[in-house]
Amino acid sequence: MDVARRDLILSAAALALSPRAFAADRPNRPLGYAIVGLGYYGQQIIIPQFANCQHSRLAAVVSGDPAKAKRVAAEHGLPARSIYSYANFDTIRDNPDVDIVYVCLPNSLHAEYTIRAAKAGKHVMCEKPMATSVAECEAMIAACKAADRKLMIGYRSHFEPFNLEAMRLARAGEAGKIRYVRSEHGFVQGDPSAWRLKKSLSGGGSLMDMGVYSLQAARYMTGEEPVAVTARESTDRSDPRFTEVEDIIDWTLEFPSGAIASCQSMYSANQNHILLMGDKGRIELEPATRYEGNRMWLGRDGREREVTAPPGPGKTQFAGQLDHLVQCVRTGREPIVSGEEGLRDMRIVEAIYRSAREGRTIRLDGRA
Amino acid sequence: MDVARRDLILSAAALALSPRAFAADRPNRPLGYAIVGLGYYGQQIIIPQFANCQHSRLAAVVSGDPAKAKRVAAEHGLPARSIYSYANFDTIRDNPDVDIVYVCLPNSLHAEYTIRAAKAGKHVMCEKPMATSVAECEAMIAACKAADRKLMIGYRSHFEPFNLEAMRLARAGEAGKIRYVRSEHGFVQGDPSAWRLKKSLSGGGSLMDMGVYSLQAARYMTGEEPVAVTARESTDRSDPRFTEVEDIIDWTLEFPSGAIASCQSMYSANQNHILLMGDKGRIELEPATRYEGNRMWLGRDGREREVTAPPGPGKTQFAGQLDHLVQCVRTGREPIVSGEEGLRDMRIVEAIYRSAREGRTIRLDGRA
Incomplete structure (x- = not known):
């Protein structure tokens, strides 16, 4: 041969x-x-x-x-x-x-x-x-x-130019020492027959849907993994939309650095917002994670200026996301948002539901 | 005679x-x-x-x-x-x-x-x-x-034109059914020798100071009394400013209507903000409770427009406040922000500290 x-x-x-x-x-x-x-x-x-x-x-x-x-x-x-x-x-x-x-x-x-x-x-x-x-x-x-x-x-936020630039700026110390992140995501879910409102299809309410954006934002803006979560739910069970799943979930994450993230998701109001506060300034995105039209502001001492972001990895956040997996397949690299990343979020999601149900703080770091 | x-x-x-x-x-x-x-x-x-x-x-x-x-x-x-x-x-x-x-x-x-x-x-x-x-x-x-x-x-917020107008708009249904209020108040407390940082003088940290604005805002924006509070604290005790009092407190209030308020106070970042979300829109103040220069926006579906407020009861919020008590003395009326109002807040403040300390939700309505 x-x-x-x-x-x-x-x-x-x-x-x-x-x-x-x-x-x-x-x-x-x-x-x-x-x-x-x-x-x-x-x-x-x-x-x-x-x-x-x-x-x-x-x-x-x-x-x-x-x-x-x-x-x-x-x-x-x-x-x-x-x-x-x-x-x-x-x-x-x-x-x-x-x-x-x-x-x-x-x-x-x-x-x-x-x-x-x-x-x-x-x-x-x-x-x-x-x-x-x-x-x-x-x-x-x-x-x-x-x-x-x-x-x-x-x-897709990991391929969205403003979110990427916000992460970079946060890591570069633009806001100083990170003390506080807030993220709220919600929309008015009007149709009571939507699959999102059927627990057997959705697995849960606003947390499973928009809440994941808030949770992701808290993690990628701080660059840390939370050690504890404290959550509350508010749902009008007499509302025909909410017989099976929750409307509002409000939760607080604590990070090893001492930073706090206050997050919400809801199906009864429109919001789409990420705010990072440090001891030197703030980084704010609103809308933060829309399909398009996101905007970002930087501020110190209450004076904010709108800033643009350099182009992301793809022509759009969706294209960047789709092409990233192709590149990973080609090169053997792990995707930057792998299954393990999804699992990390789901562990926190389960703890959020548990905290709201039990009315107490749930540790995520194995401490009592 | x-x-x-x-x-x-x-x-x-x-x-x-x-x-x-x-x-x-x-x-x-x-x-x-x-x-x-x-x-x-x-x-x-x-x-x-x-x-x-x-x-x-x-x-x-x-x-x-x-x-x-x-x-x-x-x-x-x-x-x-x-x-x-x-x-x-x-x-x-x-x-x-x-x-x-x-x-x-x-x-x-x-x-x-x-x-x-x-x-x-x-x-x-x-x-x-x-x-x-x-x-x-x-x-x-x-x-x-x-x-x-x-x-x-x-x-003084009860005599500040934008806050008064925000309360009026909230009651008038401008945002629809109120689902969520957020208020954050903080500033960077730099000087470690400030009386605010001595517990024997202040009674507590940021909650006792700026936190009261957030708490007040949650109550006057919803027009309701909270039935439960869930709170977390984050303080870097190695920071010489925070050997005695807390830096960040994050708390969630639940109201009888099902509305949720997410509030914060902190001594490690500058913020001054009130947001009310309803199922039809939002009312936002930022800065919300400054001595002057407060601003307000109304929005529906993410499109916000800045609005002005009609004049308040006094030439300034301070003058309105000072003259109000005089008028109450003259007429025998109770002040709109009486000692009982301060007591209501202090009951909640004590519950916030307790919730953070015990890592659990504290009921404020006497329910178990």
Whole structure:
């Protein structure tokens, strides 16, 4: 066997065994995403973003609504073989066009479809919240690890220019010693029939949805992991929207440095805000984590000036997020917002619910 | 005895027995204030405000520093007999120029001087916080009641145009159903030798000082009394400023309507903010409770517009506050921010400290 032929066989073996090696062989080929769930977020927000990507492309759609799937596929030039139902989803393993499965389903289905995708040999992008429990998150991480697949959570703020610049400024000491972070996220959830309000689908109320932004903000603005959480809930159970899940959750995180984060989520008022206070000044984002139109201010002694941020890693935060996982697949790096990151949040989410239920501070650092 | 002579005697008797009747006899005479404590607030902030008053005038000063007292008295044309020390303060009973004593001393002296003033037959304006404990507040109220004197707390926000307009708008439903109030007050307390940082003088840290603004805001913006409080403290005890009192306190109040208030006070960052969120919009003040330069915004769906407020009851919030007590003395009305109002706050302040200490929610409504 000559050297060239041996190399070819080794390459083919590597190709068969390792999509990472496969990707490395063809570094410029955009990787293909299958979008699982053609609800508002998957269909209206994510799919149009492939036009802004450098390394990612739409390769398949998965939906329980054949007509919708067919229409979306046609709009984006996908062949019929790239349309899946939930029943035949597992056959996606045989589709070489699909490298990554993006789970855009209601929260309670995240674990199942992440695990099925990993078992089908696909890398996974999973929308936030990662799942509805710590146990599910652990199972998802284990499944992806067993399949040697990447798992990334759709924490788009980590690819959003203002949030990235705010993190950089906070680390650079722009506000001085960080003493206090506040983040509030909410919107008026009007429709009582929304899946978000069904506990079996959402796993919880505003905390599971908008609250994850506030929690993430507290962690990435301080750059610390909380050691204790104290939470309260307020829900009008006579409101037909809130028979199953909570409306308002208010929680306080304590960090090792002594910084405090006060966070809220709610389904009865519109807000989208991150504030960091240090002993020398403040960094404020409002709106903070919208799809677009976010703004940032810096201030000292109450005088704030609006600032811009340098461009983020992608043309949009969504494109940056989609392309990041592709780059991780190609290079073998862990995503900056991995499954472990989602699990960290879910541990805190469970502690927030527990603290509110029990009316006491819950330690997160194992101390009594 | 003819009718004219009898009337004269009765008037003289009324005059001797009742300053209220006395005041009623001479409705246009400004009432005289004795300022107790010539620290920054008494000397620099309050005394200059008499120039803005319609019904109040400076009548005496009380200080432990004879030279300072003499200088301030001279600046304001006060006779030597209107200068008091703490030793001879009780002789103020014999000074008919003094109708009201304004206690501008460190917190731990509020109770003593309020009670001594009442016993000297004077009405009392007491700076916030009313005192350092519920027990002191109760003793102050009892002393003023026994002496039939008015007791008012220096809650100037109730005379500040933007805060008054915000309360009116909140009650009028501008933001819809009130779901959430947030208030943060703090400043960087730099000097480790400040009296505010000595527990024997202040009774506590940022909560006793700036925290009272946040607490007041939560109550007057919702128009409700809280039923539960959950609090956390964060203080760097290795910081020489914080060997005795707390730096940051973060607390959540729950109201009967289901509204939540998230409040903070701190000595390690500058902030001055009130936000009310309803299901239809928001009312925001920032700065909210400064001596001057406060601003207000109204918003719906994230679009905020700055608004002005109609003039308040006085030329300034301070003048409105000073003149209000005079009007109450004249008419017999209770001040809108009476001793009972200060006591309500102090009950909550004690519960905040207790909640932070015990790491659990404290009910304020007697429920288990």
